[in-house]
Amino acid sequence: MKRNYHCPKCYGLLNPNVRIILKAECRGRAALVLFSPQPGNYNAIVPESLGLKRHDEVKFTCPLCSRDLTSRRNKAMAEVAFSTPGGDSGRVVFSRTYGHHETYFVTKEEVRSYGRHADRDGVSFWGEGPTG
Ligand SMILES: [Zn+2]
Structure with missing residues:
Protein backbone atom coordinates (compact mmCIF):
# COMPACT_ATOMS: atom_id res chain seq x y z
CA MET A 1 0.00 0.00 0.00
CA LYS A 2 1.37 3.37 -0.97
CA ARG A 3 2.01 5.79 1.83
CA ASN A 4 1.71 9.48 1.13
CA TYR A 5 4.18 11.69 2.94
CA HIS A 6 3.23 15.28 3.65
CA CYS A 7 4.84 18.39 5.00
CA PRO A 8 3.32 18.88 8.48
CA LYS A 9 3.16 22.66 7.86
CA CYS A 10 1.76 23.12 4.34
CA TYR A 11 0.51 19.53 3.77
CA GLY A 12 2.25 19.48 0.41
CA LEU A 13 2.95 16.02 -0.95
CA LEU A 14 6.62 15.11 -0.46
CA ASN A 15 6.63 11.88 -2.51
CA PRO A 16 4.95 12.75 -5.82
CA ASN A 17 6.69 9.72 -7.32
CA VAL A 18 8.36 7.04 -5.22
CA ARG A 19 10.97 8.76 -3.15
CA ILE A 20 10.48 11.40 -0.49
CA ILE A 21 12.04 14.74 -1.42
CA ALA A 30 21.81 23.12 0.49
CA ALA A 31 20.54 20.34 -1.78
CA LEU A 32 17.53 18.17 -2.38
CA VAL A 33 17.83 14.72 -0.82
CA LEU A 34 15.73 11.72 -1.88
CA PHE A 35 14.67 9.20 0.75
CA SER A 36 13.27 5.74 0.29
CA PRO A 37 9.62 5.55 1.41
CA GLN A 38 10.37 2.09 2.80
CA PRO A 39 10.77 2.13 6.60
CA GLY A 40 14.23 1.01 7.62
CA ASN A 41 15.74 1.58 4.17
CA TYR A 42 18.48 4.18 4.55
CA ASN A 43 19.63 4.29 0.95
CA ALA A 44 19.01 8.00 0.65
CA ILE A 45 20.25 9.78 -2.45
CA VAL A 46 22.45 12.61 -1.21
CA PRO A 47 24.19 14.84 -3.77
CA GLU A 48 27.94 14.91 -3.29
CA SER A 49 27.82 18.71 -3.49
CA LEU A 50 26.33 18.74 0.00
CA GLY A 51 29.62 17.35 1.33
CA LEU A 52 27.99 15.46 4.18
CA LYS A 53 30.18 13.58 6.59
CA ARG A 54 29.14 11.00 9.12
CA HIS A 55 27.69 12.59 12.29
CA ASP A 56 26.92 15.90 10.55
CA GLU A 57 23.68 17.41 11.77
CA VAL A 58 21.43 18.24 8.84
CA LYS A 59 18.63 20.79 8.82
CA PHE A 60 15.69 19.46 6.82
CA THR A 61 13.16 21.85 5.34
CA CYS A 62 10.10 21.41 3.16
CA PRO A 63 10.96 21.90 -0.55
CA LEU A 64 7.52 23.50 -1.03
CA CYS A 65 7.09 25.97 1.82
CA SER A 66 10.72 26.06 3.08
CA ARG A 67 9.65 25.63 6.67
CA ASP A 68 11.89 23.86 9.17
CA LEU A 69 10.99 20.20 9.74
CA THR A 70 12.98 19.89 12.98
CA SER A 71 10.84 18.12 15.57
CA ARG A 72 9.53 20.37 18.32
CA ARG A 73 9.62 17.39 20.69
CA ASN A 74 13.25 16.48 20.07
CA LYS A 75 15.63 18.84 18.28
CA ALA A 76 17.87 15.93 17.25
CA MET A 77 15.05 14.64 15.05
CA ALA A 78 13.02 15.86 12.09
CA GLU A 79 9.50 14.82 11.25
CA VAL A 80 7.03 14.63 8.38
CA ALA A 81 3.42 13.48 8.29
CA PHE A 82 2.14 10.38 6.49
CA SER A 83 -1.19 8.89 5.51
CA THR A 84 -2.30 5.72 3.78
CA PRO A 85 -5.31 5.09 1.52
CA GLY A 86 -6.57 2.82 4.32
CA GLY A 87 -6.97 5.81 6.59
CA ASP A 88 -3.86 5.37 8.75
CA SER A 89 -2.03 8.55 9.50
CA GLY A 90 0.68 9.75 11.77
CA ARG A 91 4.18 11.13 11.84
CA VAL A 92 7.54 9.81 10.73
CA VAL A 93 10.27 10.95 13.06
CA PHE A 94 13.86 10.48 11.94
CA SER A 95 17.33 11.38 13.10
CA ARG A 96 18.89 14.58 11.69
CA THR A 97 22.37 13.15 12.13
CA TYR A 98 23.90 11.83 8.92
CA GLY A 99 24.74 8.15 9.30
CA HIS A 100 22.50 7.78 12.34
CA HIS A 101 19.82 5.27 11.43
CA GLU A 102 16.88 5.97 13.62
CA THR A 103 13.30 6.34 12.41
CA TYR A 104 9.95 6.07 14.14
CA PHE A 105 6.51 5.80 12.66
CA VAL A 106 4.12 7.27 15.18
CA THR A 107 0.35 6.85 14.94
CA LYS A 108 -2.30 7.26 17.59
CA GLU A 109 -2.19 3.52 18.22
CA GLU A 110 1.47 2.63 18.16
CA VAL A 111 5.09 3.50 17.65
CA ARG A 112 7.16 1.44 15.26
CA SER A 113 10.89 1.91 15.31
CA TYR A 114 13.33 1.21 12.51
CA GLY A 115 17.09 1.31 12.18
CA ARG A 116 19.95 -0.03 14.19
CA HIS A 117 20.18 3.08 16.37
CA ALA A 118 16.54 3.04 17.33
CA ASP A 119 15.80 2.34 20.94
CA ARG A 120 12.19 1.56 21.65
CA ASP A 121 12.58 2.60 25.30
CA GLY A 122 13.80 6.00 24.17
CA VAL A 123 10.49 6.68 22.49
CA SER A 124 8.79 7.56 25.76
CA PHE A 125 11.22 10.48 25.98
CA TRP A 126 8.82 12.47 23.80
CA GLY A 127 5.78 11.12 25.57
CA GLU A 128 4.58 9.11 22.59
CA GLY A 129 4.90 5.57 23.83
CA PRO A 130 2.64 2.80 22.48
CA THR A 131 -0.73 2.77 24.14
CA GLY A 132 -3.07 -0.07 25.03
ZN1 LIG B 1 5.71 22.57 3.46
Whole structure:
Protein backbone atom coordinates (compact mmCIF):
# COMPACT_ATOMS: atom_id res chain seq x y z
CA MET A 1 0.00 0.00 0.00
CA LYS A 2 1.37 3.37 -0.97
CA ARG A 3 2.01 5.79 1.83
CA ASN A 4 1.71 9.48 1.13
CA TYR A 5 4.18 11.69 2.94
CA HIS A 6 3.23 15.28 3.65
CA CYS A 7 4.84 18.39 5.00
CA PRO A 8 3.32 18.88 8.48
CA LYS A 9 3.16 22.66 7.86
CA CYS A 10 1.76 23.12 4.34
CA TYR A 11 0.51 19.53 3.77
CA GLY A 12 2.25 19.48 0.41
CA LEU A 13 2.95 16.02 -0.95
CA LEU A 14 6.62 15.11 -0.46
CA ASN A 15 6.63 11.88 -2.51
CA PRO A 16 4.95 12.75 -5.82
CA ASN A 17 6.69 9.72 -7.32
CA VAL A 18 8.36 7.04 -5.22
CA ARG A 19 10.97 8.76 -3.15
CA ILE A 20 10.48 11.40 -0.49
CA ILE A 21 12.04 14.74 -1.42
CA LEU A 22 13.34 17.03 1.30
CA LYS A 23 15.64 20.00 1.25
CA ALA A 24 18.77 19.44 3.32
CA GLU A 25 21.10 22.13 4.63
CA CYS A 26 24.45 21.72 6.29
CA ARG A 27 27.33 24.17 6.80
CA GLY A 28 25.82 26.74 4.46
CA ARG A 29 25.23 24.28 1.62
CA ALA A 30 21.81 23.12 0.49
CA ALA A 31 20.54 20.34 -1.78
CA LEU A 32 17.53 18.17 -2.38
CA VAL A 33 17.83 14.72 -0.82
CA LEU A 34 15.73 11.72 -1.88
CA PHE A 35 14.67 9.20 0.75
CA SER A 36 13.27 5.74 0.29
CA PRO A 37 9.62 5.55 1.41
CA GLN A 38 10.37 2.09 2.80
CA PRO A 39 10.77 2.13 6.60
CA GLY A 40 14.23 1.01 7.62
CA ASN A 41 15.74 1.58 4.17
CA TYR A 42 18.48 4.18 4.55
CA ASN A 43 19.63 4.29 0.95
CA ALA A 44 19.01 8.00 0.65
CA ILE A 45 20.25 9.78 -2.45
CA VAL A 46 22.45 12.61 -1.21
CA PRO A 47 24.19 14.84 -3.77
CA GLU A 48 27.94 14.91 -3.29
CA SER A 49 27.82 18.71 -3.49
CA LEU A 50 26.33 18.74 0.00
CA GLY A 51 29.62 17.35 1.33
CA LEU A 52 27.99 15.46 4.18
CA LYS A 53 30.18 13.58 6.59
CA ARG A 54 29.14 11.00 9.12
CA HIS A 55 27.69 12.59 12.29
CA ASP A 56 26.92 15.90 10.55
CA GLU A 57 23.68 17.41 11.77
CA VAL A 58 21.43 18.24 8.84
CA LYS A 59 18.63 20.79 8.82
CA PHE A 60 15.69 19.46 6.82
CA THR A 61 13.16 21.85 5.34
CA CYS A 62 10.10 21.41 3.16
CA PRO A 63 10.96 21.90 -0.55
CA LEU A 64 7.52 23.50 -1.03
CA CYS A 65 7.09 25.97 1.82
CA SER A 66 10.72 26.06 3.08
CA ARG A 67 9.65 25.63 6.67
CA ASP A 68 11.89 23.86 9.17
CA LEU A 69 10.99 20.20 9.74
CA THR A 70 12.98 19.89 12.98
CA SER A 71 10.84 18.12 15.57
CA ARG A 72 9.53 20.37 18.32
CA ARG A 73 9.62 17.39 20.69
CA ASN A 74 13.25 16.48 20.07
CA LYS A 75 15.63 18.84 18.28
CA ALA A 76 17.87 15.93 17.25
CA MET A 77 15.05 14.64 15.05
CA ALA A 78 13.02 15.86 12.09
CA GLU A 79 9.50 14.82 11.25
CA VAL A 80 7.03 14.63 8.38
CA ALA A 81 3.42 13.48 8.29
CA PHE A 82 2.14 10.38 6.49
CA SER A 83 -1.19 8.89 5.51
CA THR A 84 -2.30 5.72 3.78
CA PRO A 85 -5.31 5.09 1.52
CA GLY A 86 -6.57 2.82 4.32
CA GLY A 87 -6.97 5.81 6.59
CA ASP A 88 -3.86 5.37 8.75
CA SER A 89 -2.03 8.55 9.50
CA GLY A 90 0.68 9.75 11.77
CA ARG A 91 4.18 11.13 11.84
CA VAL A 92 7.54 9.81 10.73
CA VAL A 93 10.27 10.95 13.06
CA PHE A 94 13.86 10.48 11.94
CA SER A 95 17.33 11.38 13.10
CA ARG A 96 18.89 14.58 11.69
CA THR A 97 22.37 13.15 12.13
CA TYR A 98 23.90 11.83 8.92
CA GLY A 99 24.74 8.15 9.30
CA HIS A 100 22.50 7.78 12.34
CA HIS A 101 19.82 5.27 11.43
CA GLU A 102 16.88 5.97 13.62
CA THR A 103 13.30 6.34 12.41
CA TYR A 104 9.95 6.07 14.14
CA PHE A 105 6.51 5.80 12.66
CA VAL A 106 4.12 7.27 15.18
CA THR A 107 0.35 6.85 14.94
CA LYS A 108 -2.30 7.26 17.59
CA GLU A 109 -2.19 3.52 18.22
CA GLU A 110 1.47 2.63 18.16
CA VAL A 111 5.09 3.50 17.65
CA ARG A 112 7.16 1.44 15.26
CA SER A 113 10.89 1.91 15.31
CA TYR A 114 13.33 1.21 12.51
CA GLY A 115 17.09 1.31 12.18
CA ARG A 116 19.95 -0.03 14.19
CA HIS A 117 20.18 3.08 16.37
CA ALA A 118 16.54 3.04 17.33
CA ASP A 119 15.80 2.34 20.94
CA ARG A 120 12.19 1.56 21.65
CA ASP A 121 12.58 2.60 25.30
CA GLY A 122 13.80 6.00 24.17
CA VAL A 123 10.49 6.68 22.49
CA SER A 124 8.79 7.56 25.76
CA PHE A 125 11.22 10.48 25.98
CA TRP A 126 8.82 12.47 23.80
CA GLY A 127 5.78 11.12 25.57
CA GLU A 128 4.58 9.11 22.59
CA GLY A 129 4.90 5.57 23.83
CA PRO A 130 2.64 2.80 22.48
CA THR A 131 -0.73 2.77 24.14
CA GLY A 132 -3.07 -0.07 25.03
ZN1 LIG B 1 5.71 22.57 3.46
